[in-house]
Amino acid sequence: MARLTTTLLMATALVATAACSKKRPDVLPPAPGGAPEAPPAPATDPNGGITPGSAADFKRSAQSDTVLFGLDMYDIDGTARGILDSQAAWLTRYPNVRITVEGHADERGTREYNLALGDRRANAAKNYLVARGIAPTRITTISYGKERPVALGSDEESWAQNRRAVTVVVG
Template sequence: MTKKTIKMAALLLVSTALVAGCGKKKVETLPPAAEGTDYGQTPTDPNAMGAGQIMPGSQEDFLQQVGQFGDRILFETDRFNIDAEDQAILRRQAQWLAQYPGTRITVEGHADERGTRDYNLALGERRANSAKNFLVSIGVDASRIQTVSYGKERPSALGSDEQAWAQNRRAVTVTVR
């Protein structure tokens, strides 16, 4: 072997060792909820009714009416299509929105950690728009719905496995004050 070949092999070996030693940083806490939403806030307004009662039209009322996970629809890898199960969830959301015509929502699009930041932001946007378009197609006024993509920046589940990824490929509906 020539000196050049030996140097290349050594460089390749060192590079491989460095890359292999670089692992992903474990995320300990999730980022905060978006501003202007009441997602994750206290479920009561002490001035509205008695303490402990859920305020009508709030995110907690929304979750109570549409079900524990009725605020989100899940997607397959690299997909943004609305399947029959998603349609049923979005129909329940539309029924709730019909009860509160003054309430506006934001549909957040999310992706799992795989892929580039730009790709996941675009995929999250397509997911949020798919949910919005379906809601509009069944009668929700488009002016009441905003969309935002967080890509992979706001995971719902921490971890680097299929179970966590499946929970993070989603569109979440959040009420806006």
């Protein structure tokens, strides 16, 4: 009886194993040894892959997207005029592009004071661009005060980098 049980178990295992065998695939992979074809050479783009009128084009073409300010200041100095003039020239070439001017402050002062100062800085940059012929309807402003520092640190070098107005292309 034990022999009959063992034989039945072996036969069942053999049938189960045979049912699980793999079928041959319909399509076989290519034979080894063939060299793969090289991908086609990319077309040369005179713009380096940058779309004219885009945010990347603005950053490449304008002198800078950032104007820096002195402590508790929001006036446009000579350096800022040069930067904003280059931005105005680019904006003139692309009259359908809209921008946002972000005003920022360093960490010193109250939150309310820095929001107001950032607003004055953003509006000073906007007003300069408008004076250079850019339609005010294309420009929005926002103040972040001290909430979005570009340089972390509590020293004059960090504070100087955080006192700024940044022009961002939005479309």
